[in-house]
Amino acid sequence: MSAVLAVDGLRKSFGGVHAVQGVQFALGAGEMLALIGPNGAGKSTCFNMLNGQIRPDGGTVMLDGRDITGMKPRDVWRLGVGRTFQITATFASFTVAENVQLALSSYHRRLTTLWRRASSLDRDEALALLRQVGMADQADRQTGILAYGDLKRVELAIALANRPRLLLMDEPTAGMAPQERVGLMALTARLAREQGIAVLFTEHDMDVVFGHADRVMVLERGRKIAEGTPEAVRSDERVQAIYLGSGAMYGEGH
Amino acid sequence: MDIVVVQFLTGLASASSLFLVASGLSIIFGVSRIVNFAHGSFYMLGAYLAWTLVERLPYGPLGFWGGIVGAAAIVALLGLVMEFVLLRRIYRAPELFQLLATFGVVLIVQDATLWLWGPQDLLGPRAPGLRGAVTILGQRFPQYDLLLIFIGPVVLALLWLLFTRTRWGTLVRAATQDREMVGALGVDQKLLFTTVFMLGSFLAGLGGALQLPRESVNLQMDLTIITDAFVVVVVGGMGSLGGAFLAALLIGVLHAFGIVVFPKITLVLIFLVMAVVLVLRPYGLMGRKPGPVAATVGLVTPLIGPTPRALVWLGLVAGALLVLAPLFVGDYTLTILSEMAILALFAASLHFMMGPGGMASFGHAAYFGLGAYAAALLMRQLGLGMPLGLIAAPLAGAAFGLLFGWFCVRLSGVYLAMLTLAFAQICWSVAFQWVELTGGDNGLLNILPSGWAQTRQGFYWLALVLSIAGILLLRWLIRTPFGHALRAARDNPLRAEAVGMAVGRLQWAGFAVAASFAGFAGGLYAYFKGSVFPTFISIPRSVDALLMVLLGGVDTLAGPIVGAVVYTGLHEQLMSLTDYWRAILGLIIVVLVVAFPQGLAGQARDWWLARNGGRA
Numbered sequence: 001m002s003a004v005l006a007v008d009g010l011r012k013s014f015g016g017v018h019a020v021q022g023v024q025f026a027l028g029a030g031e032m033l034a035l036i037g038p039n040g041a042g043k044s045t046c047f048n049m050l051n052g053q054i055r056p057d058g059g060t061v062m063l064d065g066r067d068i069t070g071m072k073p074r075d076v077w078r079l080g081v082g083r084t085f086q087i088t089a090t091f092a093s094f095t096v097a098e099n100v101q102l103a104l105s106s107y108h109r110r111l112t113t114l115w116r117r118a119s120s121l122d123r124d125e126a127l128a129l130l131r132q133v134g135m136a137d138q139a140d141r142q143t144g145i146l147a148y149g150d151l152k153r154v155e156l157a158i159a160l161a162n163r164p165r166l167l168l169m170d171e172p173t174a175g176m177a178p179q180e181r182v183g184l185m186a187l188t189a190r191l192a193r194e195q196g197i198a199v200l201f202t203e204h205d206m207d208v209v210f211g212h213a214d215r216v217m218v219l220e221r222g223r224k225i226a227e228g229t230p231e232a233v234r235s236d237e238r239v240q241a242i243y244l245g246s247g248a249m250y251g252e253g254h
Numbered sequence: 255m256d257i258v259v260v261q262f263l264t265g266l267a268s269a270s271s272l273f274l275v276a277s278g279l280s281i282i283f284g285v286s287r288i289v290n291f292a293h294g295s296f297y298m299l300g301a302y303l304a305w306t307l308v309e310r311l312p313y314g315p316l317g318f319w320g321g322i323v324g325a326a327a328i329v330a331l332l333g334l335v336m337e338f339v340l341l342r343r344i345y346r347a348p349e350l351f352q353l354l355a356t357f358g359v360v361l362i363v364q365d366a367t368l369w370l371w372g373p374q375d376l377l378g379p380r381a382p383g384l385r386g387a388v389t390i391l392g393q394r395f396p397q398y399d400l401l402l403i404f405i406g407p408v409v410l411a412l413l414w415l416l417f418t419r420t421r422w423g424t425l426v427r428a429a430t431q432d433r434e435m436v437g438a439l440g441v442d443q444k445l446l447f448t449t450v451f452m453l454g455s456f457l458a459g460l461g462g463a464l465q466l467p468r469e470s471v472n473l474q475m476d477l478t479i480i481t482d483a484f485v486v487v488v489v490g491g492m493g494s495l496g497g498a499f500l501a502a503l504l505i506g507v508l509h510a511f512g513i514v515v516f517p518k519i520t521l522v523l524i525f526l527v528m529a530v531v532l533v534l535r536p537y538g539l540m541g542r543k544p545g546p547v548a549a550t551v552g553l554v555t556p557l558i559g560p561t562p563r564a565l566v567w568l569g570l571v572a573g574a575l576l577v578l579a580p581l582f583v584g585d586y587t588l589t590i591l592s593e594m595a596i597l598a599l600f601a602a603s604l605h606f607m608m609g610p611g612g613m614a615s616f617g618h619a620a621y622f623g624l625g626a627y628a629a630a631l632l633m634r635q636l637g638l639g640m641p642l643g644l645i646a647a648p649l650a651g652a653a654f655g656l657l658f659g660w661f662c663v664r665l666s667g668v669y670l671a672m673l674t675l676a677f678a679q680i681c682w683s684v685a686f687q688w689v690e691l692t693g694g695d696n697g698l699l700n701i702l703p704s705g706w707a708q709t710r711q712g713f714y715w716l717a718l719v720l721s722i723a724g725i726l727l728l729r730w731l732i733r734t735p736f737g738h739a740l741r742a743a744r745d746n747p748l749r750a751e752a753v754g755m756a757v758g759r760l761q762w763a764g765f766a767v768a769a770s771f772a773g774f775a776g777g778l779y780a781y782f783k784g785s786v787f788p789t790f791i792s793i794p795r796s797v798d799a800l801l802m803v804l805l806g807g808v809d810t811l812a813g814p815i816v817g818a819v820v821y822t823g824l825h826e827q828l829m830s831l832t833d834y835w836r837a838i839l840g841l842i843i844v845v846l847v848v849a850f851p852q853g854l855a856g857q858a859r860d861w862w863l864a865r866n867g868g869r870a
Contacts, residue, residue, distance in 0.1 A: 051752070072751075074752070074753075074755060077753060078754050089746050089748050089752065090745075090749060091741075091742045091746055091750075092555060092745050093556065093557060093745050094738070094741070102735075102739065102742050102753065103753040103754075106739070106754040106755055107754065111760075113734060113735045114731070114736060115734070116735065117734065118733060118734055118737065118738035119733070119738075142557050144555070158753060161753065
């Protein structure tokens with residue numbers, strides 16, 4: 001299995017704080033990798049360096065064997081990296097379909113088109129994506145007034161518009177009801193398997209992590225302290241030490 | 255060498271007043287998030303009140319300084335009244351409406367000042383005990399200026415003590431960072447806001463009062479100082495007192511040297527310095543990148559749907575009536591209608607960048623005026639007529655839009671808007687001062703349209719057709735993928751970048767498009783008036799456009815047209831009724847903002863949706 005994403009020696013400091021120190025991992029097509037760790041472990045920093053939101057101090061990020069370290073988010077996206085955010089990022093003053101259409105038009109490099117109406121451009125393709133995430137029936141509603149769970153699905157459809165090889169999901173289920181969480185992650189896992197997308201996600205909900213991840217990676221104070229199958233990580237002593245007492249590892253926290 | 259030192263000191267002296275005003279503006283903005291246009295008016299009132307008090311009180315140190323401080327105190331009370339009566343009602347209104355309301359106050363204060371003190375410039379007495387000059391390196395330097403040089407740092411130190419050593423100051427700093435949290439901690443926000451507004455107004459009033467012995471008191475002080483204060487705040491970094499101080503020194507010294515060395519391009523010099531600062535430090539000398547804007551709950555910009563059928567019919571009927579208008583109405587009405595058509599295009603161009611583009615401009619008249627001057631100069635210098643003039647006008651607008659926009663799109667929100675104002679003032683000063691080319695205050699005359707358009711009817715049809723075409727083109731652009739991308743970048747820049755959009759470039763292009771349509775409107779206006787004056791670029795002209803867009807409503811496509819028609823009509827009516835039309839207009843603006851925070855067309859749309867049970 002050749003790696004879709006290969007990260008090596010990734011480093012970032014803010015002032016004197018070493019947020020991420022020499023993280024290394026790889027991720028293959030169709031694989032779901034969960035990135036977990038206590039607050040302040042460096043998950044988000046690590047995440048934001050992968051798609052160019054933050055420029056790393058050192059290390060490399062390779063996508064399909066190509067060095068994308070320090071590239072701008074929009075260029076990383078062009079190379080096939082989809083992204084969802086911890087706080088959903090959508091275009092509130094557009095309809096659901098138009099949101100996906102915008103991403104599609106950008107992907108097809110039609111944003112400077114001046115002789116077509118945007119609302120009819122790439123609409124069929126957008127509806128097809130919305131059907132995949134179960135939002136086709138709400139295609140013409142305004143995005144800004146959707147329920148949060150639906151918004152997450154719209155964002156997923158947007159993230160799929162560039163036919164990504166890699167999907168980065170920062171706390172995909174934060175703020176959702178427990179039932180919705182399972183639904184969204186099952187959907188993501190299915191899409192990943194069907195389309196051979198590599199998925200990296202951060203998550204606080206251990207039910208989601210151990211229910212859907214193929215592999216789990218644990219960060220603490222900017223360093224990777226464990227990586228492996230969910231079972232292996234669950235029984236890792238250092239991981240248990242970090243989470244000891246919180247009960248979160250065993251899904252008792254909810 | 256001697257002259258250099260003295261000019262340097264003169265610059266430092268002017269910097270003190272500038273710092274007082276800019277720090278007040280910055281403090282008020284920090285806590286209330288309101289850009290107070292009326293801050294310049296408070297400065298002017300400070301000077302006028304000081305003049306009256308110093309004249310009335312017995313001459314002597316006590317009378318003089320009592321008058322200065324008394325004037326500032328009265329201004330602080332006026333600030334209290336303004337906060338209490340007006341701002342309290344609109345803290346929850348959109349940012350730009352607050353701005354509009356404060357501009358209403360500017361108009362009211364202008365006329366009130368005119369009424370109370372008359373139109374002539376007033377000269378104040380010298381400060382007792384400081385009437386003489388000291389000799390520095392063989393050059394005479396006023397003692398009073400020497401005192402002013404010290405006042406700036408003293409006030410800076412006092413403010414610093416106030417903000418770091420008192421509980422009130424700590425609360426103000428906390429509120430500047432997170433208003434909601436301070437409220438959640440049980441602090442009486444109303445009291446905090448009111449006192450902050452009073453302090454800011456006091457500083458503005460003091461700044462104005464202290465100028466009394468240095469320069470004549472006049473009715474142009476308000477807009478002049480507010481421009482300088484905006485520049486200082488942008489250069490220094492919003493919310494940073496130290497930054498404001500540094501920037502005030504920089505600008506003050508530049509002014510002083512510019513006037514001696516390059517009297518004609520002082521403002522251009524300041525522009526260059528500002529440009530360099532902003533390229534190196536986009537958020538000002540000591541400013542920091544503003545944190546991510548908290549998601550505003552319950553405030554979702556509405557969709558731009560397909561035009562409702564009823565509105566299309568209304569437009570067609572109105573269009574037909576307008577085309578046939580010369581058959582029914584007289585010359586006077588045709589003139590007004592021509593002006594309305596051109597200004598509607600001007601407003602639509604501003605709407606394009608403010609609404610879908612999300613970039614508010616306080617200086618849109620720059621491009622309007624540049625278009626007008628381009629057309630006029632082609633005729634005066636090269637003898638080229640209207641067809642080429644109307645091609646050159648949008649090109650001139652676009653060229654300067656690209657130049658200024660390159661700087662502006664690096665900023666956002668009010669910072670961007672302040673920068674647009676500064677650029678417009680620079681254009682204005684060039685048009686005003688480069689007499690050989692522009693005729694200065696006398697303007698360029700005899701800018702005649704082509705022969706067939708020289709009749710009132712002919713020109714009316716020309717203006718009508720071209721303006722409608724321009725407006726329809728802008729509406730079309732909003733609906734193209736480019737327009738959608740621009741609006742998407744406004745809705746969520748983070749998401750836009752994450753789906754491959756180059757937000758900065760999109761905004762730059764949007765800025766230039768808006769500027770070119772404004773330039774086109776300006777070109778038309780030049781032939782309409784038959785002459786071009788620096789007032790085409792002045793702040794009031796920019797504010798006219800802003801008023802039209804905001805009155806109509808930013809979030810509706812019909813907004814700018816409604817706004818232009820209502821505003822121009824109102825303006826004409828008021829001017830024919832009373833000399834104090836500014837005050838009435840200001841009052842109307844204030845009332846409209848309080849009553850219809852969504853604008854007229856926005857209100858109409860909500861009413862329509864409510865009636866038809868539309869999706870909203």
